[in-house]
Amino acid sequence: MQLIRDIVDFESYLVQRTAQLIRPASDWVTEVKERLDGTGTVSGDLLPWSKTHQEVQLRPGEVSIWGGINGHGKSLVLGQVMLWLLPTRKVLIASMEMKPAATLERMLRQATSSHHPAKSFVDRFLSWTDDRLWIYDQQDSVAAEKILGMVSYAANELRMEHIVIDSLMKCGIAPDDYSGQKRFVDRLCWLAKSYNLHIHLVAHMRKGEREGQTPGKFDLKGASEISDLADNVFVVHRNKDKEERLRKGQEVPVGVPDAQLVVAKQRHGEWEGVVGLWFDKASNQFIPYRDAGGMPWPNPEERCSVFAVD
Numbered sequence: 479m480q481l482i483r484d485i486v487d488f489e490s491y492l493v494q495r496t497a498q499l500i501r502p503a504s505d506w507v508t509e510v511k512e513r514l515d516g517t518g519t520v521s522g523d524l525l526p527w528s529k530t531h532q533e534v535q536l537r538p539g540e541v542s543i544w545g546g547i548n549g550h551g552k553s554l555v556l557g558q559v560m561l562w563l564l565p566t567r568k569v570l571i572a573s574m575e576m577k578p579a580a581t582l583e584r585m586l587r588q589a590t591s592s593h594h595p596a597k598s599f600v601d602r603f604l605s606w607t608d609d610r611l612w613i614y615d616q617q618d619s620v621a622a623e624k625i626l627g628m629v630s631y632a633a634n635e636l637r638m639e640h641i642v643i644d645s646l647m648k649c650g651i652a653p654d655d656y657s658g659q660k661r662f663v664d665r666l667c668w669l670a671k672s673y674n675l676h677i678h679l680v681a682h683m684r685k686g687e688r689e690g691q692t693p694g695k696f697d698l699k700g701a702s703e704i705s706d707l708a709d710n711v712f713v714v715h716r717n718k719d720k721e722e723r724l725r726k727g728q729e730v731p732v733g734v735p736d737a738q739l740v741v742a743k744q745r746h747g748e749w750e751g752v753v754g755l756w757f758d759k760a761s762n763q764f765i766p767y768r769d770a771g772g773m774p775w776p777n778p779e780e781r782c783s784v785f786a787v788d
Contacts (some may be wrong), residue, residue, distance in 0.1 A: 479582060479607040481615040488627025526562040526773065528768040533749040534741055538674045540709035545681045545698050547689060551737060552680060552714040553644055554584060555764055561585045562641060564610050565776055567639045570632045572614035574648035584762060591761035591772030610637060621650040622662045626669065633673035645680035655703035663707045690719040695742040702754050711743035737764060
């Protein structure tokens with residue numbers, strides 16, 4: 479794991495790189511031919527849960543919004559998604575709401591399905607993540623232009639393939655500045671397409687009349703264009719009604735999940751719907767089926783000796 483600090487003038491970098499993105503049309507000759515003969519279909523990366531593999535993909539050149547009411551686990555779910563991508567993809571996490579050590583602690587627990595990973599595994603894991611996992615070391619609000627410049631730098635210089643921005647409310651834009659929010663998301667979409675990477679933006683939701691009510695894409699806080707401009711919108715929602723019934727000692731029908739992953743929009747996919755998930759405390763993971771236990775992380779042990787068992 480490596481840190482990105484403010485040693486680069488990200489805003490100036492973004493301006494410099496913009497001119498270099500102007501290219502002649504002939505640069506796209508191969509891609510155009512592939513599209514014309516039907517071999518250029520864009521496929522993407524998969525979510526950790528096998529029951530979503532035929533329905534949802536994280537395609538390059540797209541922006542995904544990850545929404546949820548505060549405390550419903552959207553950042554935890556997204557961290558699990560990034561962990562599952564690490565063996566094959568380069569990932570940058572810019573979490574202005576959580577210290578890097580806390581982000582990595584969660585991922586290590588999920589990788590080992592344990593609340594107490596062996597210290598030797600921690601050393602091997604963090605060493606292995608060099609040039610795979612980067613952290614933007616900021617825990618405060620950061621100006622929108624600096625975030626955009628950081629994304630451009632990470633994409634161009636570090637060749638990142640997935641970038642997480644957690645969250646929109648920490649990107650220096652006032653909650654009532656709808657025009658500013660629209661411009662920011664629009665620029666993220668431009669950067670994703672320009673660099674052919676996937677950007678994940680965490681956003682908060684408005685609470686409905688009761689917290690147990692599942693929100694949709696129209697319940698995102700801020701400008702309506704946030705969901706309009708994004709390619710995908712995912713909503714993570716804990717089953718508060720189930721939690722309340724269990725707290726009271728009441729029965730809950732078998733098969734009722736602990737949480738829902740709502741695929742509220744998928745511009746280049748045919749499927750939208752709801753995926754039921756259960757939370758496994760031992761592994762800190764969201765799992766696809768009840769009582770299935772923590773999912774084995776698809777780690778690279780067959781290709782990388784540092785993950786050999788002690």
